[in-house]
Every structure is written in C-alpha cells, then in structure tokens.
Amino acid sequence: MKDRAMELKTRPGQRNGEADVLAAIEEMPDEDKDIATRFHQLVAEVAPDLVPRTWYGMPAYATPGKSGKVICFFQGATKMKTRYNTVGFSGSANLDDGSMWPTAFAVQTWNATNNIELSALVKKSIT
Secondary structure (H helix, E strand, O other): OHHHHHHHHOOHHHOOHHHHHHHHHHOOOHHHHHHHHHHHHHHHHHOOOOEEEEEOOEEEEEOOOOOOOEEEEEEOHHHHOOOOEEEEEOOOOOOOOOOOOOOEEEEOOOOHHHHHHHHHHHHHHOO
C-alpha cells in the first residue's frame, strides 16, 4: 500500500514508467526476477502500445493516454507473501468469455508453453 500511495503522489510528468518497472524488477529476489523480466519482455514484444508503469510497486502495463488503465500486471511471490508468482489481468482486459474466466495465473517457472499461452492472453486482452 505504501508503494501505491507513493505512485499516486508522483505527478504524471515525473514518472518514468519503463525505468520504474525495471527498477522494481531489479529489486526482486532472483526467483521472482526471472519471471518478471520475461513477462516484461513478452509484453513489450506482443503489446508494444501498452505503457509500462508500476502498480502497487509491481510491474504493470496500461493503456496509453490519460486514462492509463492497467491491463495486465505481475505480482512477485516474495513481496506479496504468496506461494506463486502471478500474472494477472484487470477488469479492463478484454478476456470475457461466457459467464466465468480466469483473471490471474500462477507461474512457477518460465517455459515455452507459458510464453505461448501468456502471449495469446496479452494479445487477447488488448483487442
């Protein structure tokens, strides 16, 4: 919550989203850093229009412009004191499918299958 409060106090002109995200990733323990780095690279590749920024001190990717709605994000297991690293999608992501669909995915390791599946989800979330 402290991270989010600081993000809200920082004026938009003073923010450097890419640098803030890379700094947040660099501060992570190695077990979180690898997956966060790979997710950051994936988003940059498949959704280059999304704007990197931090959200609650974690890497997030938002729509460009004033609204800047977060579409997807990474949560490190260590910082969040959870069992798994998580890649999540906000309500602004276009993932609606029927009456129920997942919005967060536990990621223990990064592999080719995860890369393909998360690439498809990120692409779908912005269409």
